[in-house]
Structure formats: C-alpha cells, structure tokens
Amino acid sequence: MTAKNFEVVIVGAGISGCALAYTLARYTDIKSIAIIEKYEGVSTLNSKGTSNSQTIHAGDIETNYTLEKAAITKRTAKMIERYCLGHGLQNDVIYSHQKMALGVGEKEVEFLLHRYEEFHQLFPYMEVWDKEKLKELEPRVVYDEKGNERPEDIVGIGSRDQWTTVDFAKLSQSFIDEIKKEDVKFELFLNTEVKDIQRSGKRGYVLKTPKENFYADFVATDAGAHSLFLAHRMGFGLELGCLPVAGSFYMTEQKLLNGKVYMMQNPKLPFAALHGDPDVLADGNTRFGPTALILPKLERFKPGTYMDFFKTLRFDTDIVTALWKLLKESDIRNYLFTNFLYEIPVLNKYLFLRAAKKIVPGLKMNEFEYAKGFGGVRPQVLDKEKQKLMLGEASIFTGEGLIFNMTPSPGATSCLGNAERDVKYICKYLGKEFNQQHFNDELTEGEYCVLPEPVASQKAMVNLIRAEIARTQEKYMDNTIHNGPNKEFWDNPSSKLK
Ligand SMILES: Cc1cc2nc3c(=O)[nH]c(=O)nc-3n(C[C@H](O)[C@H](O)[C@H](O)COP(=O)(O)OP(=O)(O)OC[C@H]3O[C@@H](n4cnc5c(N)ncnc54)[C@H](O)[C@@H]3O)c2cc1C
Secondary structure, eight states: OOEEEEEEEEOOOOOOHHHHHHHHHHBBBOOOEEEEEESSSSSOOOOOOTTOOOBOOOOOSSSOOHHHHHHHEEEEEEEHHHHHHHHTTTTTEEOOEEEEEESSSSSHHHHHHHHHHHHHTSSSSEEEHHHHEEEEEEEEGGOOOOOOOOOOOEEEEEEEEEEEOOOHHHHHHHHHHHHHSSSEEEEEEOOOOEEEEEESSSSSSSESSSSSSSEEEEEEEEOOOHHHHHHTTTTOOOOOEEEEEEEEEEESSSSOSSSSEOOOOOOTTTTSOOOOOOOOOTTOOOEEEOEEOOOOOTTTSSSOHHHHHHHHHSSSSHHHHHHHHHHHHHHHHHHHHHHHHHTTHHHHHHHHHHHTTTTTTTTTTGGGEEEETOEEEEEEEEEEETTEOOOOEEEEESSSSEEEEETTTTTTTTTTHHHHHHHHHHHHHHHOOOOOOHHHHHHHSSOOOOOOOOOOOSSSSHHHHHHHHHHIHHHHHHHIEEEOOHHHHHSOOOHHHH
C-alpha cells in the first residue's frame, strides 16, 4: 500500500467539500490539499442539480427567517453570487429569475406586508405585487382552471432582477477547476470511500480507504449524513443522532411559472411549505416540492446505507423522547403524516394537487407527475442531551485537527460561508495564514450587512406570527457547533505541529 500525505484532507466532494477546498487553495498559504470522494464524480448526491431546489436562499423570501438571521444569510448567499459573476458563470451555473413569497388569504397578506416594511431596508430591491400586478408577472398564481380569479386576497413580495438559482453540481466542478489554477498541490480522489479516520503517530490523522491510506495534519469531513457516521466511529458527537429527511418533487412538462414562488412558511415548520419554480436542468419546466419523508437510510437512490442509518441514529430512550416531543405537536404530526402519503402511488397525486393548488389554483392532474429520481436527503440532527430535533446545520469541532459538518437545507447556499468559518479554524490550528481581506474583497459586499431597526407591528396577529418564528428559530433553527473552539483555542491553538 502506498501512502499519500497532505496538510488538509477533505472527505466528500459535495458543494461543501469543494467550496472548502477552493477557499483553502485561494485564500490561505496551505500548500497541499486533497478531497476524497466515494462516488465517481463531484456532487452526485445532495448537491446534484436534481436533488435540491437550486435556490440561493438569501433571506428575502424565506418567511421563516427573522431579520437578524436574514442579514447573516444575505452575506453568505452573496458569496455564491459574487463567485459566479466573478468567473463569468451567468446562465451556465447561476441564473436570474423573478422570485416571490406568496401570501394567500387575509392573515398571510397582512403578515407579508408587514414583513416587507421590516425587511426592505436590508433587501432594497424587494417589491410588493398585488393581484393586478401578479396577473401580469405570474398569471398562474391568480387564475383557477376556469380562468376565473381566485377568490382569496393574495400578495407577492419579490424581485425581478436578482440571481436566484444555481446548479450546485456545476458550481462544485467550477471550484475544482479554479483550484487547479492556484499554486497548490491538489488532488481529487474519486471512487474512494473513507472507512475510518484514526489518529496517527506519523502525521496528524490517517484516513483508511479500501485502496490506500491517506495522511493529513487536518481532516475536514463534509460527507453529509456520513460526517456523523465517521465522527461516531472516532467517539465524537455521541450525543447526536441523525434523522434523514428525504425530499421528493413533482414535475410539469410546461413552464407554468415564470419564476420562483415560495409560499409562506408555517412558523413552527421552517422550510416545510411547498414551492414551485423553473428547473434550470429541465428547460425551465416547473418543479413543485420538496416533500419531507423520514427514511431509514442515509443516501437517496444509492444502494445500502440502511445499517449506516441505524448506527448513526444511535437509537435509545433520548431519541424516543425527542421524536415523541415532535409528534406531540399537531402541526408537525400532520405534516409528517401527509408527507408520508405523498410517497404512495396514485393517492400521492391527488393529495399533492390539493396542496399545490395553493400556489397554482388552476393546476390540473394531467399537468404534473411524480419526478422519479429527483430529490435528496436532508441530514437533520437530533440532540440527545436536549432531546430535540435541530433544524439548522450542525458541526462538530473536536478541539483537535478534525471538523465534521452536517449540512441540511440550505447548506448549499451557505457553502462559502461555512468554508470561511472552517478555514479560520484550520489555519489557526495549523499555524497558517488566512487572507481575510482578499476573501472579503472578492466574495463579500463589505464586512457585515447593516441590520435595520425592526419595525414594530400594530397588529396582534402579525406579532403572534413573528413571535412564533423567533421562538422556532431559537428552539430549533440556529446552526449548532458542538465543542466549538473556545477563547483559549484562538489564543493558543492546540496543534501538535507548532
Ligand atoms: C430536497 C432538498 C432540497 C434542497 N434545496 C436546497 C436549496 O434550494 N438551496 C440550498 O442551499 N440547499 C438546498 N438543499 C440542501 C443542500 O442540497 C445540501 O445542504 C447540500 O447539497 C449539502 O452539501 P454537502 O456537500 O455538505 O453534502 P453532499 O452534497 O451530500 O455531499 C457529501 C459528499 O460526501 C461523500 N461521502 C460520504 N461519505 C463518504 C465517505 N465515507 N468517503 C468519501 N466520501 C464520502 C458523498 O458521496 C457526497 O459526494 C436541499 C436539500 C434537499 C434534500
């Protein structure tokens, strides 16, 4: 067996792993980087164009975001846009569509109008579209199958000229192509599965694969749900379990919608509401979804991974309690049950039609089909100590030369933001330099978005929804970092290389 040596090895060539490798290569003085990927190409799992919704989640139409969360999201979302525009990837990797959050009925309209007041300083390009304007911009959200106007009040809060859509697999490949132009030793090993990571007396860590061993000073694991699987094998993150939530889609053979139409999110269920939008890989035909189904496997459309699921869940009474707490909430229980029915042939189309009619009231049965082979898995993390489901991203910083990242939605949008966070840690640990200024100049629109003052609402109903969103965000949504580096680490990093 031969041995391969690198300063940093990344496990997983999805959008997260590729963005991290690019950030290391372009903005640090680290000189040797490898990515080890178990499948035949980059981004064949959740970052593949058909697996996710292709949306840059900027925080403007995501009605489950508070103003603070939207400001953070805007900064990281802009990084994708600036990278793509800086490399001339318009209409090949990044696309511009009209987009909106659609409010249906008095309560949602009221809430969205208030949200506009509160958010338009952060997103100055946002517009308010009433029914008359929507007839012109997105007629299918207005008319029923007989050509009559839908009876409810509706409003769209959106934009017409923003970069909204990305083929994240193509973006991953672009990161790889750009790394090759940097003055750095870089290798991408495909068809190579990391079975184990162990400490090595020789050099930091050894990564064991069926083909050969790899040695690294630092290992960053961006392997989706398998990040937690590998962490557990090393004895890290044992207080966490993974609940894989699969998302499926329905496809039309026409362009029903001109742009992205997101519905208002249930404040208790972030990212649960369906949306419809043009699929850039299907000639702009409309794709509706995603649904949400708990699956006992870590990867969609790939054989196996059932055993990996059971090992990563680490089933015990804390998991039962966490799941019980979820199922006690009627909104969540109904949502999970309905989504289970969306996978049952024939019945699924009837049920989905009912739900999708909230976006396109005139949608007909013969206009759409279950999109076979589309969709992916969101690796949601269960915190066993707190006995609850975490809806945001989760990372395990071991305090040593290891990071494990789990990235459910909208992890593709935050790939460069997460890379920035990880690169700071990696450089500190290895005693290397991260050129923050260069990173900021090329990928951000200034250091931080200025956070406008929240606008007070006079309406009790709007305040109730806002309070519920803030509660859900605090309870479930914040991205969690387990064993994150403390002040001592930044003052005195623990690398054995130093
Ligand atoms: C239905 C759905 C819709 C979504 N919509 C959006 C959206 O619109 N916008 C958005 O920003 N995000 C969206 N997301 C989330 C987004 O797709 C993910 O957050 C993102 O793709 C995660 O990227 P990743 O690189 O971390 O993981 P992945 O893309 O899953 O890549 C992990 C890689 O690690 C490799 N790997 C795993 N184990 C090993 C091992 N042992 N050895 C070597 N390699 C290994 C895998 O083969 C894979 O290539 C959506 C997700 C789903 C499921």
